[in-house]
Amino acid sequence: MKTVQERLKLLPAACLLMICGQLQAAEVELDPSDWGIEEGKECVKCHTKTSAGLAEQWRQSRHAEVGMNCLDCHQADASDVDAIQHEGFTIATIVSPKDCGRCHVNETEQNSSSVHANAVSLITDRMPVMAANLGGKAIIDAGCAQCHGSEVKVKGDGTLDTATWPNSGIGRINPDGSKGSCSSCHGRHAFSKAQARDPSSCMRCHSGPDSPDRAIYEASKHGMAYFAHKEKMNLDSDSWIAGKDYVSAPTCVTCHMGAAGKLPTNHDVGMRNAWNLNTPVSEKQYLVIYEDGDKSEIPASQPVPDRGTEHTKIDGSLGKVKVVVPPDRRRKAMRMVCLECHGKNFATSFMDQFDSVVDLYNEKFGKPAQSIMLDLYDKGLLTPAPFDEPIEFTYWELWHDEGARARHGAAMASPNHTWWEGIYLVSRNFYSKFLPQVRAVAGDEADALISRYVTDVKEHHGWLDNPEKGNPILGYGTRKSGDD
Ligand code: HEC
Ligand code: HEC
Ligand code: HEC
Ligand code: HEC
Ligand code: HEC
Ligand code: HEC
Ligand code: HEC
Ligand code: HEC
Secondary structure: OOOHHHHHHOOOOOHHHHHHOOOOOOOOOOOHHHOOOOOHHHHHHHHHHHOHHHHHHHHOOHHHHOOOOHHHHHEOOOOOOOOEEEOOEEEOOOOOHHHHOOOOHHHHHHHHOOHHHHHHHHHHHHOHHHHHHHOOHHHHHHHHHHHHOOEOOEOOOOOEOOOOOOOOOOOOEOOOOOEOOHHHOOOOOOOOHHHHHOOHHHHOOOOOOOOOHHHHHHHOHHHHHHHHOHHHOOOOOOOOEEOOOEOOOOOHHHHHOOEEOOEOOOOOOOOOOOEOOOOOOOOEEEEEEEOOOOEEEEEOOOOOOOOOOEEEOOOOOEEEEEEEEOHHHHHHHHHHHHOOOOOHHHHHHHHHHHHHHHHHHHHHHHHHHHHHHHHHHHOOOOOOOOOOOHHHHHHHHHHHHHHHHHHHHHHOOOHHHHHHHHHHHHHHHHHHHHHHHHHHHHHHHHHHHHHHHHHOOHHHHHHHHOOOOOOHHHHOOOOOOOOO
């Protein structure tokens, strides 16, 4: 295994530019003779009567302005699995990224190799039982799949299976094999970039325990500045470069995909993230980019492949490694965004504060709780079935709900979510629920487990041996007798 220093030497100088997306294929020249199918005017005519609102959304879009109509997008080959015969036309209801990609090559390539495109496998590989055990199939269809995406199934006659459609989940697996759904961010039928730049396009999925970013952004100074100055954000502008076309506030898009200085816009939202903040214990992540454009993330504790070698991708197939981007390069790309509106020391110090919260969470709570749970399963003190015992819910909420909220809060500058809705709740769960439940489950073996992973770690839990003089909880907010 190579050291980090050695690995860095394997990086071509162009790597940071790579992360910037500048080595991507140039946008194809869009040629008006490629659209405006004459027969498509029939769709508009009839749909103006049958679904007037839908037709009007299209009429107000940039697509209508340049002369594109319904058939340019909904056209299908009779051989497509989801082709239907409709009023004398062969069409498909789903217009997949592959269809949009006929004209929008770059956005489609970036989107389909992004973490977003793997959102369905997240459910099936990482969390196969949660929805099934606690909810049921109806929840997977109307809950998880609405954000993550479904595998859309087609019935014999080309119509779509109602359990698997509609949804505009971010990693939806389409009948043509392509992944994602462009209308998850670009609401139809306007397909506007101004609307997608607004934080609301991300927040509808990035809210709640799986991804508490909505509440965090609203509570941050960035959210404050955005909502106060929205009219100065220039969302309609053709060019939208932070620090140049707008300065009032960054949105989700600014930091995770937008252009800033020399950093161009990119439809892969994961490029600039150094950590994985949604795991029981966070680790910094290398990004592996393959010759064919696919990507994988590898935790920093695992061996990193060399350039030019074969490596197993997320889906199990082999890919030839083109570049390996270490976490600090990804961080650097994120920091380039901050530097448009903040000083270097400010941005670096903020990142230090953020990393320290992640380290604290990991060392004080994440790793001890994970080690104890592994031991409890190993010793047969818990049944192998997840979520049939109280401690399994406690552990889940500890890392997944408040644990992730604290880490996201620190990443995106909401002190409320870092502490009160974050580490405070982690700590309360850990000391007042998790450890008592460990004692209940492990009986005689509990003391050994708890001292090994908790009380012996004096740096974090030494306070348990050193009761304070006096009790601040009793004193706080109450008047001492005799004050009158
Ligand atoms: C003569 C009228 C008429 C014409 C022409 C027409 N449509 Fe429709 N279309 C309808 C009606 C009616 C429906 C069903 C409305 C409903 O779902 O309630 C429909 C449904 C649809 C659906 C939804 C299918 C589904 O899976 O539920 C799509 C997509 C669609 N039309 C696209 C088109 C396109 C593209 C064209 C032009 C090639 C077109 N339509 C031409 C009347 C028309
Ligand atoms: C830029 C491409 C594009 C154009 C142009 C377009 N559509 Fe669509 N349409 C889509 C996409 C994307 C979806 C979402 C389907 C999905 O992926 O679930 C959709 C969905 C639909 C649906 C089913 C969803 C619903 O809300 O009922 C109908 C009906 C429909 N389109 C009709 C039309 C008609 C009529 C026109 C012309 C007035 C039109 N479309 C123009 C891309 C397009
Ligand atoms: C409101 C939209 C939404 C719903 C509903 C939803 N998720 Fe998620 N989920 C997300 C988002 C957004 C992320 C990305 C979190 C991140 O990277 O910060 C995510 C992340 C995950 C992850 C990765 C680890 C984690 O928990 O953060 C798993 C596994 C997961 N979801 C499974 C599920 C399952 C199973 C269901 C249904 C029982 C579900 N999700 C329902 C939006 C949702
Ligand atoms: C995660 C949300 C999201 C998804 C999914 C998404 N987009 Fe976008 N898209 C945006 C945002 C935000 C912008 C504006 C970016 C900017 O200006 O920095 C944008 C801009 C665009 C533009 C305008 C580019 C320009 O420079 O004028 C096109 C074209 C586009 N997207 C196509 C697509 C296609 C095709 C897909 C599906 C393959 C897709 N988008 C999926 C969020 C998204
Ligand atoms: C036949 C070619 C073609 C197809 C297919 C197509 N588009 Fe477009 N799209 C265009 C053209 C042309 C423009 C206008 C570009 C410009 O403004 O210079 C455009 C503009 C856009 C914009 C920018 C709109 C704005 O606010 O300025 C978005 C976003 C977009 N398309 C998304 C999509 C999505 C999503 C799909 C698939 C559902 C799609 N397009 C399918 C040709 C196409
Ligand atoms: C339709 C739901 C949906 C929408 C809309 C959406 N996301 Fe996501 N996002 C997800 C899910 C689900 C995941 C987890 C996927 C995974 O990790 O494979 C995710 C993951 C992410 C991640 C984590 C990447 C990483 O490195 O792990 C970021 C950052 C992100 N989204 C940003 C955005 C931004 C910015 C927008 C708006 C422009 C947006 N998302 C819109 C559902 C959505
Ligand atoms: C000021 C810049 C900024 C803004 C605004 C911002 N983020 Fe973030 N976001 C970050 C940083 C920095 C991280 C941590 C990156 C890392 O892992 O090093 C992060 C982390 C995330 C993650 C977790 C990714 C992971 O690695 O698990 C998601 C998901 C996310 N952001 C989504 C959003 C959404 C949605 C919004 C808007 C509601 C938003 N962000 C607004 C900077 C920002
Ligand atoms: C488009 C401009 C813009 C970008 C880009 C931007 N910020 Fe900000 N940021 C602001 C504004 C405006 C404020 C509010 C300033 C104030 O009044 O204190 C702010 C405030 C903050 C604060 C709160 C400071 C305080 O005094 O309470 C932090 C922390 C912060 N930003 C971090 C970041 C980080 C980290 C990044 C990059 C990931 C970033 N910002 C990117 C504009 C930006």
